[in-house]
Amino acid sequence: MRVAxxxxxxxxxxxxxxxxxHGLAQAxxxxxxxxxxxxxxxxxxxxxxxxxxxxxxxAELASARGRAFHQSATGVxxxxxxxxxxxxxxxxxxxxLLRAARSSDVLLVSSSLGPLGHTLxxxxxxxxxGVYLQPMDPTGEFPPPVxxxxxxxxxxxxxxxxxxxxxxxxxxxxxxxELRTRLGLAPASSRAARRSRLRDWPVLHGFSPxxxxxxxxxxxGLSIAGYWWPHVPAETELSSALRDFLADGPPPVxxxxxxxxxxxxxxxxxxVVRALRAAGLRGVIQRGWSGLHASAADMLTVDEVSHAAAxxxxxxxxxxxxxxxxxxxxxxxxxxxxxxxQFDAAFWSSRLVALGTSPVSVPxxxxxxxxxxSALKRxxxxxxxxxxxxxxxxxxxxxxxVGPVLAAVDRLTGP
Numbered sequence: 071m072r073v074a075x076x077x078x079x080x081x082x083x084x085x086x087x088x089x090x091x092h093g094l095a096q097a098x099x100x101x102x103x104x105x106x107x108x109x110x111x112x113x114x115x116x117x118x119x120x121x122x123x124x125x126x127x128x129a130e131l132a133s134a135r136g137r138a139f140h141q142s143a144t145g146v147x148x149x150x151x152x153x154x155x156x157x158x159x160x161x162x163x164x165x166x167l168l169r170a171a172r173s174s175d176v177l178l179v180s181s182s183l184g185p186l187g188h189t190l191x192x193x194x195x196x197x198x199x200g201v202y203l204q205p206m207d208p209t210g211e212f213p214p215p216v217x218x219x220x221x222x223x224x225x226x227x228x229x230x231x232x233x234x235x236x237x238x239x240x241x242x243x244x245x246x247x248e249l250r251t252r253l254g255l256a257p258a259s260s261r262a263a264r265r266s267r268l269r270d271w272p273v274l275h276g277f278s279p280x281x282x283x284x285x286x287x288x289x290x291g292l293s294i295a296g297y298w299w300p301h302v303p304a305e306t307e308l309s310s311a312l313r314d315f316l317a318d319g320p321p322p323v324x325x326x327x328x329x330x331x332x333x334x335x336x337x338x339x340x341x342v343v344r345a346l347r348a349a350g351l352r353g354v355i356q357r358g359w360s361g362l363h364a365s366a367a368d369m370l371t372v373d374e375v376s377h378a379a380a381x382x383x384x385x386x387x388x389x390x391x392x393x394x395x396x397x398x399x400x401x402x403x404x405x406x407x408x409x410x411x412q413f414d415a416a417f418w419s420s421r422l423v424a425l426g427t428s429p430v431s432v433p434x435x436x437x438x439x440x441x442x443x444s445a446l447k448r449x450x451x452x453x454x455x456x457x458x459x460x461x462x463x464x465x466x467x468x469x470x471x472v473g474p475v476l477a478a479v480d481r482l483t484g485p
Contacts, residue, residue: 071098071099071100071175071176071479071483072099072100072102072173072174072175072176073094073099073100073101073102073174073175073176073177073178073479074102074104074121074170074171074173074174074176074177074178075087075090075091075094075101075102075103075104075178075201076104076105076167076170076177076178076179076180076183076187077103077104077105077179077180077182077183078105078106078123078125078127078163078180078182078183079127079180079182080127080128080328080329080359080392081109081112081328081329082328082329082392082393082394082395083180083182083203084103084105084106084109084112084113085112085300085394086203086276086297086298086299086300086393086394086397087103087105087180087201087298088103088112088113088115088116088118088300088301089116089298089299089300089301089472090178090201090276090298090471090472090475091103091113091116091118091301092116092117092118092301093298093472093475093476094472094475094476094479095116095117095118097472097476099479100119101118101119102118102119102120102121102170102173102174103116103118103119103120103121104120104121104123104166104167104170105120105122105123106122106123106124106125106126106127107122107123107124107126108126108127108128110122115301115302115303116301117301121166121169121170121173122166123163123166123167124162124163124166125159125162125163127329128329128359156241157241157244160186160241160242160245161244161245161248163183163186164186164245164248164249167183167186167187167190168190168249168252171190171191171194171196172194174196175196175197175483176196176197176198176479176482176483177190177191177196177197177198177199178198178199178200178201178475178479179191179198179199179200179201180200180201180202180203181200181202181203181204181206184200184202184206184267185238185239185242185246185267186242186245186246186249187200188200188267188271189246189249189250189253189255190249190253192253192255193249193250193252193253193254193255194253197482197483198271198482199271199272199273199274199478199482200271200272200273200274201273201274201275201276201298201475202273202274202275202276203275203276203277203393203394204216204275204277204393204414204417205275205277205282205285206235207231207235207273207288207289207292208228208229208230208231208232208235209227209228209231209285209287209288210223210224210225210227210228210285210287211224211227211285211286211287212227212285212417213227213230213231213417214230214231214234215413215414215416215417215418216234216413216414216417217230217234218416218417219416219417219420228287269289270290270291271291272291272292272293272478272482273291273292273293274293274294274295274474274475274478275292275293275294275295276295276296276297276298276471277294277296277297277393277397278294278296278297278400278466278469278471279294279296280462280465280466280469281400281421281425281466282294282421293474293478295471295472295473295474295475296466296469296470296471296473296474297397297401297466297469297471298471298472298475299378299397299401299471300377300378300394300398302376302378302379306376306379307379308375308376308379308380309372309375311370311372312354312370312372312375312380315352315354315370316383319352319368320352320385321383321384321385322351322352322353322354322370322384322385323346323349323351323352323353323354323384323385323386323387323388323446323450324353324354324356324380324381324384324386324387324388324389325342325346325353325354325355325356325362325387325388325389326355326356326358326362326387326388326389326390326395327356327358327359327360327362327389327390327409327411328356328358328359328360328389328390328392328394328395329358329359329392330358330359330360330390330392330411330412330415330434331359331360332360332361332411332434335360335361335362335363338360338362338434338437339355339361339362339363339364341437341438341439341442342355342362342364342388342439342442343355343364343366343369344439344443345439345440345441345442345443345446346368346369346443346446347368348439348440348443349443349446349447349450351385351386351446351450352368352369353368353369353370354369354370354372354380354384355369355370355371355372356371356372356373356375357371357372357373377395377398377399377402378398378401378402381398381399381401381402381404382402382403382404384402384404385404385405385450386404386405386406386407386446386449386450387399387402387404387405387406387407388406388407388408388409388442388446389406389408389409390408390409390410390411390415390434391408391409391410391411391414391415391416391418391419391422391431392414392415392418393414393418396408396418396421396422399422399427399459400422400427400459400462400463400466401463401466401467402459402463403456403459403460403462403463403464404456404459405427405428405429405449405450405455405456405459406422406427406428406449406459407428407429407430407431407432407442407445407446407449408422408423408428408431408432409431409432409433409434409437409442410431410433410434411434416431416433419431419433425458425462426454426455426458427455427458427459427462428449428455429445429448429449429452429455430445430448432445
């Protein structure tokens with residue numbers, strides 16, 4: 071079966087799907103991962119076909135629009151600017167998405183392309199389903215992940231989820247209307263298209279039910295599969311510089327903000343170094359898209375590194391609480407200190423604290439060297455955090471996130 075797996079966004083929106091794509095290919099499917107061209111090397115390691123989409127997310131964040139986005143002082147401000155950016159860029163991907171869909175038998179679509187993927191599947195009369203990294207559908211049990219963690223009561227929280235979905239569909243509305251016309255579909259309002267998608271479209275979620283239990287008020291068709299781990303080739307090794315650094319002293323703390331961007335990389339780097347030293351800890355600083363750096367005997371700056379290979383060697387991990395990095399920390403069984411920067415990060419941070427694998431969340435906008443040092447001391451000196459992290463990691467590693475997706479593809483494409 072020819073399977074097109076479509077996703078867009080940052081590296082964290084792509085990496086988990088390399089593992090899912092590899093698993094589907096191992097089961098005999100002909101898989102094409104459809105995402106931004108800049109991620110071709112990442113996809114190549116998974117041994118599946120690749121269909122490039124235009125737009126380089128990192129270049130967009132470095133543009134004038136992108137700089138305005140990461141200088142926004144509030145989460146709401148970032149969401150508004152992101153919506154504006156996405157609305158102007160999403161149409162540029164439509165032609166390639168359509169070409170990839172026409173060459174496939176079934177579509178698997180991430181939340182970042184959900185409305186367009188559903189429209190393509192409808193127009194081409196193809197089986198399809200969502201494969202989401204976040205719980206996007208409305209529920210009264212927690213607020214929509216991208217707007218924070220404040221509960222508005224069951225009814226209010228569920229209404230907030232519906233309201234957010236309306237806003238998100240508005241981003242895709244123009245491109246979706248154009249696709250419907252090209253595919254010969256009858257015109258449909260955003261509201262009608264949303265109702266069709268939310269009524270019966272199957273969606274599997276790539277996180278553990280031990281981390282986010284399935285909400286009791288979710289509709290039928292919404293399932294939690296388990297984590298889809300990024301594919302890491304068996305021959306992957308840590309760099310010699312990192313191996314030497316690890317061997318030269320006690321376990322360090324890994325600090326990285328992944329694909330998140332920050333307005334003052336130099337100032338944040340200095341604060342991180344002061345915090346690590348105040349806590350008596352060495353540091354491995356990942357440069358990432360935020361441009362963190364440090365140069366000293368007790369600090370090592372790295373670029374791309376396999377989280378699966380590096381995290382188990384750490385005393386703790388400080389990260390931006392993106393869905394994928396949160397998963398990597400949980401899998402490694404080490405304590406974490408989340409530094410939520412944007413979007414769903416506050417949601418995942420709250421889960422880490424609730425699970426007892428993190429002592430506290432330290433939001434970037436309130437980060438100080440003393441505050442981060444205090445959190446790190448708790449995470450690395452109280453053995454309960456490491457024990458809970460290890461126990462949860464053991465259970466998560468036993469889960470098979472790919473199996474439910476394989477079964478669902480078989481149901482979609484069966485006789």
